[in-house]
Amino acid sequence: MGKVLARVKLCSLLLVPALGMAQDVSFDDIRPILQARCVMCHAGEAAPLGLRLTSLDELLKGSIRRQVVARGDPSDSELIRRLKGQSQPRMPMTGPPFLSDAEIALFERWIAGGLQAGSQPADATLSALPLQRPPAGQPVTYEHVAAIFASRCVKCHSPYGLMGSAPEGLLLNAYSAILDRDERVRVVPGAAGASELVRRIRGQSRPQMPYDGPPFLSDEEIQLIVDWIDQGARDANGQPSPSPVGARVRLQGVLGEGWTLDSLQLVVGPGTRIDKSPDVGDYVEVRGRWGADGRVLVERIRRR
Template sequence: MSLSRVAALVLFSLFSLNAGAQITYQDLKPLFQDHCLMCHSGPGAPLGLSLDSYQGLMDGSSRGAVVKSGQPGESELLHRLRGESQPRMPLTGPPWVPEEDIARVARWIEAGAPEGNSTGAAAAEPAPAGLAPLAERSGESFEHVAPILLQRCAKCHSDNGIMGRPPEGLRLSSWEQVVGTGERAAVVPGVPRASELWRRVTGIARPRMPFDGPPYLDDAQIALLERWIAAGAPGPDGRKAPMPTGAEVRLHGRLTGRWSLDGLPLDVSGARIRKNPRVGDYVEVRGHVGRDGSIRVERLRPR
């Protein structure tokens, strides 16, 4: 037998052994870390589905099991990854989980969804970036607030959201979307009180968000969002967001003076003010963002 034929047989044997090797949860853990844990981890995981541990995955969500051992065709995890159930996961897709990785998940479930070896060292692995407790985070770049938005907001405010088209065109899956204008500006860099995103999560503006609350964001999460906006809403690279000069805004809140909205000064020169609103009234303000982040009002009315 020639040397080249021997080498070919050896390579074929190695490939066959690798293809037939059993896949375990431990093998798939990096896949979940890359695509799922930004949302599905910790106490705020959507529907209680936590994918940061084998037990959490097998416990499923508040709607039931997502993995049925030995039954890939009956496993909701696969349906979501393939887009057979909506919304397709991850919510930040496309890009979606690669087909070859989805096939690995299917083989794992078909083989009985084994856990595999889990050593103490593996259990002590640091959490993926962005998942550290708030108290351990430093700085106010987008990577620090992204987990909050992805866990609590992107389920609706994304192209792949549970409500179909994102409400009012507001998408919150990436920095570019959050600080972009879309139909209106949701963030005015440097001015939290002019930012509809902050006003909604605090409850100053109604309806309070996220829409499926309570529970709403906790005080630490709201404070982090406020600091991030006040710092200029910087992106992952630390670069401040550009001021959306001229962008439309629609703000809800209470008049705290003539003219201020929850302490936010308003430029009402030339504005249409309807029904003579009084201090303390809940009102709607429509206007545009000035070069310095100020709000030039076009219309103000009680709600």
């Protein structure tokens, strides 16, 4: 009996500092993580499932389905399950990289400690961080554009989007998905003008994206994406993606003199299929492959 009491006493002594650590965490500690990684999507009327993370009050309300934090119980909190990937889709949608183990542990300690409010009012509003351009002389990387995709595109272009499966199979929730080349390329590293993604957000290809526009992307947002692609569509570590020579492309735009598409040079040869007698000034669709010389090798062109 004495050994049992001793063990209980020891467990109690060990538990005290753990609880103390949990109670030391307040909403002030997780606020910067929410601002940097979460509120870009979870804000306003378009917040997925109505879950807004722009204030403590909104977080505690949860989504239209359920509360996402269970006071004192991290393991029963949907927020933690999403951050760890135990529930899908894993959050944040811009991952990988997802939150670090240390960041997730901070959320767990906050929940275990009773969801302490911190120094600011519970309705104090968070806003997404402004666009971040690299310092002068440094290239644009995926880190600089990921927030745009997350806030304006991922709600549809993800495995669990508002439309069910992603439209035309295009996933914009991760770097590897955006650069996928299986069916056709939407991003041609080094050539924004030949990238279907850019032509969609500019409105050169229809329908213009994002689908819930207007408002569409701002000129600043579009230019950042263009710079990212023109500089090699670099990953978060700054490594450029190789050119997708031979990959299929599908583009739309206005046909110009000398077989151009909005100034993009096309290669039209004897094997090119030409439908509906397209003429200069017509809106056309071009299907072909990306050539080693930086031009589109046209397999089919038709007036639309």
